[in-house]
Amino acid sequence: MTRLDALLQPRAGEAESGHPECVLLVENSRVFAEMLATAVRERLGLAVDVAGSLAEARQRLDPARHFLVLTGLVLPDASGDEIVPPLARSGVPTVVVTSMLDDETRQRLVRMPIIDYVPKTAPDSIDYLIWLIQRLDRNRRIAALVVDDSASSREHTAALLRQFGLNVREAACGEDALDVLAEDRSIRLVITDFHMPGMTGVDLTRRIRTTHSRDRLAVIGLSGSSHAPLVAQFLKHGANDFLHKPYSREEFLCRVSQNIDNLELIGTLQDLATRDFLTGLVNRRHLFTVGEALFQQARAGRPLAAALLDIDHFKHINDTYGHDAGDIALKHVAKALQDHARPEDVVARFGGEEFCVLAPDLDSAQSHAYFQRLREAIEALQIPLPDHVLRLTVSIGVQSHLDRTLHAMLSEADRQLYLAKAGGRNRVEMATAASEAPAETAAVH
Known part of the structure; x- marks a missing residue:
């Protein structure tokens, strides 16, 4: 989702x-x-x-x-x-x-x-x-961090955020704030005072930006100082916004809302650019962006399995029950993939009725068992249509051996998918270490 x-x-x-x-x-x-x-x-x-x-x-x-x-x-x-x-x-x-x-x-x-x-x-x-x-x-699902060495000021800011529904963490200094951010990845907003011992709010903002981008975490600077360049210092070092103390409750909540709205808007635009609209899975273009990092880890010794999965006789589903039924089938298969996937896996719609799974930390035997369970889970689906319950199967090709490039691994997975189709469908075919793709293969659906 x-x-x-x-x-x-x-x-x-x-x-x-x-x-x-x-x-x-x-x-x-x-x-x-x-x-x-x-x-x-x-x-x-x-x-x-x-x-x-x-x-x-x-x-x-x-x-x-x-x-x-x-x-x-x-x-x-x-x-x-x-x-x-x-x-x-x-x-x-x-x-x-x-x-x-x-x-x-x-x-x-x-x-x-x-x-x-x-x-x-x-x-x-x-x-x-x-x-x-x-x-x-939505605020009830968002965490915020308040950083201020003054306990009374910190509690005042935290109380306003809690009143606005956010889950709030607190830190009394910059070093503590960095520790909290490292352990809690759900934090989407940091509100930091400028005057703090050891590390100023500007220094903290600069440190935060080395690990957290503007589109994932908003930073609002605070200060009671009338020093005009301070606003520019915060913004130039990565803050999204700035508030002068004392601030009214209305202004504070408006600024907080505006910054969280902006994060969600950016997230929505990123989803539109990187995810398939029908299934919600990562799209093909983004697959290669995130998959390249997994491939580089594989070159450093971390196992990686690349699989291509295709719905069997999908054209027959469209021709018999209509394209709306085909869309429903794609959504249910995508949901089954998401349910089966582990947090570290990458699941994408590769095109048409074809999907891709990149699964790290699986050797050849583990990969075969993993994708057999996935095949069985999809075979067990009962997909409700207006006047029919649809059953379907998938064929899966897997390459669990490191190749020259990620594209090469997927090409071999595609060849194994062809063999699964040719071998009777509803099966998993695994590449061996010595597998070499033939000069030409014909698509089988």
Whole structure:
């Protein structure tokens, strides 16, 4: 599954991860409540509970079920400052949605323990709320690191990030921060102060950029200094953004959201460039990019098996059941490949009904057993079509002996695939150390 697929995967009720997956909407206008609830359900795939009063909201609010509360400031049994505090005490993040947004109300809202406030009457309020809900939902799967030698300042920043739903790690100095980054690869955001003993925030940023690129990890610099060149120093050494202390909660959360959004946009564009749209597997071009690194490791002594896999009689599937059925078959085979693959394997759609697997750390005997299990798993698939259950098989050719180049290894795997087809299909053919490709081979499908 690609990063984009993961973000758009519909959910209802409790997720497998154990995260609550429901929004509690507290609203006295039935028309607005239904309009917003429908948008959340249809566009985000999230469940929505609606409460029409504060008493009902307090009764229904459950941190094990709800990850967010959206509330107005006028309810039949409460108004204004009476509404937010009892909801916020549950620990569930709260967003105020109201048509009452004069200057006095804004000042009151800034002092409330809420994430954001949204004008109900704005033309794009629904779209903004959908973005905000989605952002908060995704944040629960993102880790951030706060680096500051001041415990109070560090805790203030960390508390804001936790309020915004992120998983937060903390470090009191640059060296500790580098250790945390080395052990936790899930961290996507670092917020670092400039003034720290031993290693400044700029020095830390420069060190981070030797191992973490801008498109994988965002760095935001902080400082209370008015020294103008400091911003440029952070940015020139690899920071994505900079904030002056003291900063408002609104500005802080807007900057954090903007930087995480940018990372996800880059990730989506990378997925579009490197992954097959239909199956979500690595595409052929990217296979050779990542495969070359595995091949160089093989030249240094690490075993590597290269396999090509082809769906048997795929044209017959398309001709009999239609191309939609063919697409469904490709997706199910791709899913079986992903389920079978180990974390270190590279699985790609090579073209048409053909797939490629690069599997390191397997000798010849282990490779044969590995791909036999894969063949059996695909043979056992029962693929549901509208009026039929489809069964299919695959033929697999494997080269587990180091060759001159990765292309040469795949060429030999392709020759073994031809032999598997010619030998009756639904089988695995392995290259021997002395295998030499004939001058010509004819494709068999």
